[in-house]
Amino acid sequence: MAVSANRLELLQIADAVAREKSIDRQIVLASMEDAMQKAARSRYGQETEVRAEINAKTGEVRFSRLLQVVDQIENDAKEITLTEARKKNPAAQVGDWIAETLPPFDFGRIAAQSAKQVIVQKVREAERDRQYQEFKDRIGEIVNGVVKRVEYGNVIIDLGRGEATIRRDEMIPREQFRPGDRVRAYVYDVRREQRGPQIFLSRTHPQFMAKLFRQEVPEIYDGVIEVRAVARDPGSRAKIAVISRDSSIDPVGACVGMRGSRVQAVVNELQGEKIDIIPWSQDAATFIVNALQPAEVVKVVLDEDSERIEVVVPDDQLSLAIGRRGQNVRLASQLTGWDIDILTEAEESERRQKEFVERTNIFMKALDVDEVVGQLLASEGFRSVEELAFVEPSELASIEGFDADTAEEIQNRARENLAKIEAELEARRKELGVADELREISGLNTVMLVKLGENDVKTIEDLAGCATDDLIGWSERKDNETVKHLGFLDGVEISREEAEALIMKARVKAGWVDEAALAAPEVEAETAEEAPAAH
Incomplete structure (x- = not known):
């Protein structure tokens, strides 16, 4: 059977649309069938159940009317009696559907326009669904595109199979794009919205830098080196923590590359952002000391419950440890997840002296002892009256200048003080x-x-x-x-x-x-x- 020109043209149009929009040919044919069904209803009546079928090989279009088999007809546009149905199909039963072939007809101008709108809408929906399905699984990847236009500071990127947006706050400061520029960016969100899928890109996201290193450093791509944490001040400075699964490979050296070639490629992409590459450590104190590079650290004191750490640095290293406008310590804090307090050696010594004086005064007042005894107790590491009250007597007796009787007397005074405080607190409780x-x-x-x-x-x-x-x-x-x-x-x-x-x-x-x-x-x-x- 020869295929007519019109039928062949129909299939060619379906193929062209499917290729141009990167959607399945079957979806285009299905949208054409829906459009023809809508046009046929305007000819045969809106209540009529019309079906259009396009043969995917020949392009032949067939129209049929569906009628439900019933005992008594209430709507002759949709129903047929069992007697009439059995003339067409002897096996028909009540509740079955019978298909009646309809003659072909010429589309009028209005019907054709209506059919065109249906096809355009269905194809657009299919295209949007294809874009969403394609990009929703690419969150966390780097994509390449071309700048299409700039709107109110936001950059619209043509990705070839879709459009994406880099919002103004997701661009590196002082970065300018013009239509036609090639751009690399990180896909951080894909949303299905009424106006179609919205793909959001970022060049300031910490993971953008991590993914750039993955592209530049084969060891990271292969999983030999792992990026554990990233902190960025976009366009200015960044810190990245890396660890090697192979003890023979230096993670920092591998990321830097020969004469800095690998890290320089990332720096160039990030508009000259300075990058500190830091060895990651399971020990929090070691990791934080590494994160504060290039500053030297003398001593650290951790408070694991509140995730705070006190860092002591030499007096001449304070400005280096804090960084310009607090940048170094802020990035180190973001990288490690700890709050970092920085003190100089002089400040730490002064604070220790202040604490020593405070504890001495507490012991002098609570135990009614002279300054020498108060200083002795403070220097032995006792921090509170409660410790003195319930410590083993032998510990107090072992202090130079103390004996068993002195230790017993100090403990008795400590317990009396606690009892007095308890009585005052109890009175306050009742008062409240x-x-x-x-x-x-x-x-x-x-x-x-x-x-x-x-x-x-x-x-x-x-x-x-x-x-x-x-x-x-x-x-x-x-x-x-x-x-x-x-x-x-x-x-x-x-x-x-x-x-x-x-x-x-x-x-x-x-x-x-x-x-x-x-x-x-x-x-x-x-x-x-x-x-x-x-x-």
Whole structure:
């Protein structure tokens, strides 16, 4: 059978559209069928169930009307009796659909225009879906494109099979693009929106630099060297932490390359951004010391609970450690995830001396001893009266100039002082109106009860209604700095887990939570931990 010119032209159009829009040919043919169905309904009536089929090999178009087999006709445009249906198909049953072939017809101008709109809309939807499906799996990759236009500071990039946007705040400062410029950028988000898929690119994202190193350093691409952390001040300076899985390969040297060729390629792409390549270490103190390069570090003091670290540097290294406008220490903090406090040796010595004087005065006042004894106790490392009250007597007796009687007398005075403070706190608790039943919750001491009372937590129900953050405070990062919000128990050494336990005990006591139900998850957790051991 010969294929007519019109039919052949139909298939050629479908092929051309499929190629141009990079979508499946079958989708284009299906959209043409939908358009023809819409045009046919305008000819035969909107209620008529019309189906159009295009033969994918010959281009032949067939129209048919679908009729449902019923016992009694209510709508002759959609229904057919069982008797009439069996004339066409002897096996027809009530509820079946019968197809009646319709004669071909010429599209009018309005019907053709309507069909064209349907095809354009369906093809556009298919194209958008194809773009979204293609790019949603490319988040985290670097793409190449050509600048199409610049709108209000935002750069529209032609990626060949779609358009993407680099917003003004995702561009390196002082970077200028003109139509026709080639651009490399990082895909950080792809969203399906009403106007089509929106692809967002970035040149300031920390992972853009990590991916550039992956392209320039074969060892990173092969997985021998791993990029553990990246911190950037786009267009100015950056730090990248790397570790080698092969002890024979120096991760820093591999990233720098012969005469700096590898790192220079990344620097050029990032408009001259200075890059510090740092060896990553599992030991937090070592890693932070490395991150503060090129400054030298004399001593570090870690506070693991609050993830703060105190770094002591020589007096002449302070400005280098902090960096211009705090850049070096800020990037080191971002890279490591720790808050870093920098002190000079002179400042640290002065602070140690101040702490020593404060502890000496505390001991002199609390124990009613002279300055020499107070200094002796402070120099031996005792930090509080509580330590003195409950330390082994032999430890005190072993201090030079002390004997067993002196040690006993100091401990007695320390306990008397604590008892006096406890009595004062108890009086304060009652004055604040903190309920006696709160004392029954294990883990709460009088100091904590007074602090709760001062924050209007005075009953079991008040404590049960608290959140963990209410008790211990919380931290949030603002403008690359950590802001600490104080809790009701500020100044009391208490962990998040202990605070949660106190609140849950209050909820059980208040009858909000069933104690048996509370214990059930713990039993399940223990069972889960034991299960692997049974293998």
